[in-house]
Amino acid sequence: MENKLFYQDPYIKTFSAKVVTQRIDENGNYYIVLDQTAFYPTGGGQPHDVGTIENIKVLNVEEVEGEVRHYLETELDDGNAVVHGVIDWERRFDHMQQHAGQHILSAAFEHLFGYKTVGFHLGNETLTIDLETENLLESEALRVEELSNQIIIENWPIETKWVTEEELVKYNLRKETKVKEDIRLVIIPDFDYNGCGGTHPRATCEVQAIKILDWERQKKKTRVQFICGNRVIKQLSQKHKVLMELTKLLNAPVKDMQHAVSRLIENGKTAEKELEQILETILHYEATSLLDKMEKKIVSNVFQNRSIQDLQKLARIIIAKDEEAIVLFVSHNENRLQLVCARGNEEKVSMKKVMGEALPFINGKGGGSDSFAQGGGEALISNEQMLKHLLEIIQ
The missing domain is CATH 3.30.980.10 (Threonyl-trna Synthetase; Chain A, domain 2)
Incomplete structure (x- = not known):
C-alpha cells in the first residue's frame, strides 16, 4: 500500500511520480499507471478523485488487477518520465x-x-x-x-x-x-x-x-x-434562497409558508374546476352551433390545433344531443392530422371501418369501436382534403 499516498496522508494535494506505463483499455480509453499516486480510485462506496496530471484533466481513476489507472483527457508527451499531479481538493x-x-x-x-x-x-x-x-x-x-x-x-x-x-x-x-x-x-x-x-x-x-x-x-x-x-x-x-423568493411571491412570512402554499394549491384546484366547467359549457354551445349546420345527418368540420381529447368531448356531446348524427372531425396540429369519427345510437355505419379506410391517406394509426373511433398520422394532405375523403367513405 506504500504507493497509495492517500493512505499515508489523505490531506496530500500535490505529488510527483514516475510513469510506469501508458495504455489504452478495451473500450479505447487512454490511461497511465504511476509508481505512486495521491488519486483515490473508485471503491468502497466512495467516488474517485479528479484533478490534473501535467495540467491534463484526470477524468476517472480505477483500480484494475492491482494497478491504479488514471484516465486522462488527452495523452501525455512521450518525454514525461516524471509527472506532477494535483488533486481537486474541494472534491476530495x-x-x-x-x-x-x-x-x-x-x-x-x-x-x-x-x-x-x-x-x-x-x-x-x-x-x-x-x-x-x-x-x-x-x-x-x-x-x-x-x-x-x-x-x-x-x-x-x-x-x-x-x-x-x-x-x-x-x-x-x-x-x-x-x-x-x-x-x-x-x-x-x-x-x-x-x-x-x-x-x-x-x-x-x-x-x-x-x-x-x-x-x-x-x-x-x-x-x-x-x-x-x-x-x-x-x-x-440554496433552500433559504428559494424560501425567501417564495415569501415575496406569496406575500407571506416563512412561518406561514406552509399555510400560504396550501391555500394557493386549493385556490388553483378550485380555479381548475371552474375552468373545466366553463370549457364544458363552451363545448356545448359549439356542439349546438355545429348541429345547426348539419347536412344529411352529418356534422363535419376542420380545425387547427385542437387536441384529440377536445375533439372527442365535442363529438360525444353532439351524438348525445342527436342520436341520428354522424360526426367527422379533422384537426391539423403542426405536421400531423388528428381524426375523430362518431355516430349516434340510431346510426349503423361502422366508425371503426371508416377510420380504417381513411388512415392510409396519412400513414396513420388509430382504433376504436363501431360507434366511436379516433386516429392520427402525417399531414400528407390538408385537413380539408381528409374531410372530403371521410365524406366520400361515408356516402
Missing part, C-alpha cells in the same frame, strides 16, 4: 466529510437502536444508507441525528490502522470485513470500529455537521438520505 475533502459522516451516522443507528447499515452510496448531492429495518420513526431519526452531531462537536479522533485477519478479534467491528489481506480499519475509539478503504479526516469536528433529509422503505429495508459538512451549508443556502 467533500468525500472525506461525507464518508466519515456516514460512519458516524451508521454507528449512531446501531448504538441507539441496533439498526445495521447494509448499503451505502455517496452521490454528488446526497448520501444514502440502507438500514436493516422496515420502519424508521421520526423520533428515532431525530435521536440519531442528535447523537451524530454530538460526536462531531466533541471532536473525537478518527484513526486508521492496518491489521491482519488474526488481529480482528481485538476489535468490536460494526460489520465483518470483506477482505482477508491488507485490512484497514477506520476507528473512532469507543464508538465505531469499521473496515474501510476510504479517505477520512483526522477528527470528527472536520465533518462539521450531519443532517438527515428523508427516508423511505425499500423492500424490507429503510433507505436514509442525508448530507454532511459543507453540503449542509450549501443546501441550507
Whole structure:
C-alpha cells in the first residue's frame, strides 16, 4: 500500500511520480499507471478523485488487477518520465466529510437502536444508507441525528490502522470485513470500529455537521438520505434562497409558508374546476352551433390545433344531443392530422371501418369501436382534403 499516498496522508494535494506505463483499455480509453499516486480510485462506496496530471484533466481513476489507472483527457508527451499531479481538493475533502459522516451516522443507528447499515452510496448531492429495518420513526431519526452531531462537536479522533485477519478479534467491528489481506480499519475509539478503504479526516469536528433529509422503505429495508459538512451549508443556502423568493411571491412570512402554499394549491384546484366547467359549457354551445349546420345527418368540420381529447368531448356531446348524427372531425396540429369519427345510437355505419379506410391517406394509426373511433398520422394532405375523403367513405 506504500504507493497509495492517500493512505499515508489523505490531506496530500500535490505529488510527483514516475510513469510506469501508458495504455489504452478495451473500450479505447487512454490511461497511465504511476509508481505512486495521491488519486483515490473508485471503491468502497466512495467516488474517485479528479484533478490534473501535467495540467491534463484526470477524468476517472480505477483500480484494475492491482494497478491504479488514471484516465486522462488527452495523452501525455512521450518525454514525461516524471509527472506532477494535483488533486481537486474541494472534491476530495467533500468525500472525506461525507464518508466519515456516514460512519458516524451508521454507528449512531446501531448504538441507539441496533439498526445495521447494509448499503451505502455517496452521490454528488446526497448520501444514502440502507438500514436493516422496515420502519424508521421520526423520533428515532431525530435521536440519531442528535447523537451524530454530538460526536462531531466533541471532536473525537478518527484513526486508521492496518491489521491482519488474526488481529480482528481485538476489535468490536460494526460489520465483518470483506477482505482477508491488507485490512484497514477506520476507528473512532469507543464508538465505531469499521473496515474501510476510504479517505477520512483526522477528527470528527472536520465533518462539521450531519443532517438527515428523508427516508423511505425499500423492500424490507429503510433507505436514509442525508448530507454532511459543507453540503449542509450549501443546501441550507440554496433552500433559504428559494424560501425567501417564495415569501415575496406569496406575500407571506416563512412561518406561514406552509399555510400560504396550501391555500394557493386549493385556490388553483378550485380555479381548475371552474375552468373545466366553463370549457364544458363552451363545448356545448359549439356542439349546438355545429348541429345547426348539419347536412344529411352529418356534422363535419376542420380545425387547427385542437387536441384529440377536445375533439372527442365535442363529438360525444353532439351524438348525445342527436342520436341520428354522424360526426367527422379533422384537426391539423403542426405536421400531423388528428381524426375523430362518431355516430349516434340510431346510426349503423361502422366508425371503426371508416377510420380504417381513411388512415392510409396519412400513414396513420388509430382504433376504436363501431360507434366511436379516433386516429392520427402525417399531414400528407390538408385537413380539408381528409374531410372530403371521410365524406366520400361515408356516402
